[in-house]
């Protein structure tokens with residue numbers, strides 16, 4: 001693990017913060033998981049070495065289980081659950097190889113009894129930024145207190161507002177708003193918003209709710225096709241483009257990589273290759289290029305770095 005200490009001035013306060021260093025094909029990436037601060041030093045100013053072997057970000061589906069039944073859910077409906085010790089071992093290796101952050105999902109990670117323990121171990125044993133995606137309904141004050149100081153960002157799924165949310169998610173919208181008040185005490189959080197013909201008309205209202213609740217980011221997730229549904233239609237996608245182009249709000253908008261085409265997206269590291277930016281481990285221990293992929297490389301008894309090398313080879317073979 002390598003760190004650099006950098007002096008940063010905020011108003012009259014001067015802080016010394018430890019930054020994790022990652023070599024990328026775009027330059028040297030410095031990162032602080034506590035604040036989310038990212039600094040990219042251009043290659044010509046750094047004497048760039050070989051890029052770090054791990055992806056910048058890894059997502060992990062700890063289990064496929066969920067207590068909601070959203071019709072557009074793309075999580076596999078088969079059983080699958082990772083062992084905590086395997087997850088810690090894989091993530092410790094990725095951390096050492098230059099990975100900056102892990103995002104847990106599933107399924108619903110807060111259903112797992114040992115989820116707070118997993119986050120505690122990772123916060124203590126690695127330098128990874130720890131985030132997770134959740135429907136939020138189990139994040140009461142007690143669970144938030146167990147996760148305190150171990151999680152760096154929370155992603156709350158909220159598609160539509162009021163009656164639309166309740167119809168799509170089958171849970172009370174006012175209960176979700178109560179949970180957001182608890183989440184706000186835990187860590188900075190963002191809203192994940194599935195965009196489809198049910199939810200497109202409520203984007204302004206949803207952003208207003210997110211701002212009121214104290215969210216830092218609003219992630220647009222155009223609905224992806226599954227075996228049961230065809231995904232966002234072209235008319236709704238065109239409306240989304242128009243809405244994004246007209247957006248004047250102060251809350252930061254982001255969009256899933258799978259659906260960024262045609263939207264005014266700024267790539268943070270434009271020279272990054274797909275597996276340099278991101279990879280996914282599913283709930284059966286298969287490493288994939290993304291959570292939407294059907295195939296990948298089973299990690300099995302090998303190491304995560306061996307699986308990553310095999311996946312890179314496989315991707316180059318099919319590129």
Ligand code: SF4
Pocket residue numbers: 066067068069070072073074075106107108135157
């Ligand atoms: S809350 Fe998430 S994981 Fe659960 S059913 Fe809905 S979309 Fe799927």
